[in-house]
Amino acid sequence: MQAAFDRRRINGPEESFSPTFTNEPQESILENVHRTRKDRNISDIRPIFLQPGLISQANGSAYIETQRTKIACSVYGPRQSKNTTYNEKGKLNVEVKFAPFSCERRRTPLRDAEDRSIATAIQQALISSVRLEQFPKSTIDIFLIIIEADGVEGCIASGSTAASTALADAGIDMYGLVTSCTAAVVGADIWIDPTQEESNIANGIFILSCMPALGIVTNVWQSGRMTPSQVLACIDVCDSRCTDIHSIVAQSLLVNARSKT
């Protein structure tokens, strides 16, 4: 009898079963009680404040604030890559850090694993929009610091919008500006731009990053449980919201550029 596949390691059970989603009592409550959203319509986003050019020593920077999510982003580069391999295209390096006071519980800046997943999502959202072939052998560093967080998905969306604004402020060639919008499936409704409490009661959460100027989607992130038709409905609503956010980003960049000349 083969006791274990590998004696040097701790093995898991030999038989595995895929997870089944049982009908939790919570869900029946959701179906029966029609949750209403306080203080906003279900298809309204929170008001956004976006200011480029706040950090003077960086090549480009942006600060975004949407009610309780506050993120500062700075862009350095293009600078020489530390790697010894030759790259014809440039690299995009995104680093995210949570401030220790940003969430309800104190976060240790050194051993945090969640910021890596946010950084990966933001990098995937931005990488198709930057003309990396213009910067061979160079790296563009994007540093985001989350000063106050109201939901991880909200941080990803606001962070990618702020990073794209900072890249434009830094004068880095891009195909277009990237904006992101989140949606949560709560019962039978789709709530746009959920806060932390709203995403806790949601069945599934969805983030869409796109370039409204070109009509290209750069990244899609979905977690939780949704039917395919709900996903398609989320994509439609988020797409129109991203166009609204794009006009806010465009406005702030134009105002900033005019004040500099």
Added chain:
Amino acid sequence: MASDLVLPGQPIPLPRGPVPKIGRGIYEKDSQIRASLVGVPRFEGSNLVISRVRPQPPAPNSVVLGAITRLSPLQALLSITVVDDVPLPPGEEFTGVIRSQDVRATEKDKVRIGDCFRGGDVVRGIVISLGDARSYFVTTARNDLGVIFATSEAGATMEPVSWQEMRCPRTGKVEKRKCAKPEGIP
């Protein structure tokens, strides 16, 4: 004009007539010309460009200023600090290399690097290629390229005497460098 500012991804309104050649800061996709930077599109010669005054990495044929950091019998290592008259932010220098065959245009095989450059000299050169993974290839093989600023062994700023020599004003001693021709001299 401030109203002509375009944003990345925005289509550029073209003047009537033939489609102009596109230069920096602009790209074409699906036969639609769009901007790639925040700025005002201008005509530079026959090209339509959007210029940016931000520091950029060295590209072939860009004039660079740098300080010599290391010398070897075959090449001199350069820390590039100014690219195309735009200084790079401190700490973000690029490394360049001047190979012995790129120091001057004549007698390329008889070059002694110690007679052309010393550590700490400020050199003007032109980038010839992207080079290898760690450094760009720079050449000083032209009259107006080479050492523009050097300190003598006594510690004073030296003046160029000819394309091969520089003189220290304090001690009068002549040291060998590959000097750049100063402007204004025929």
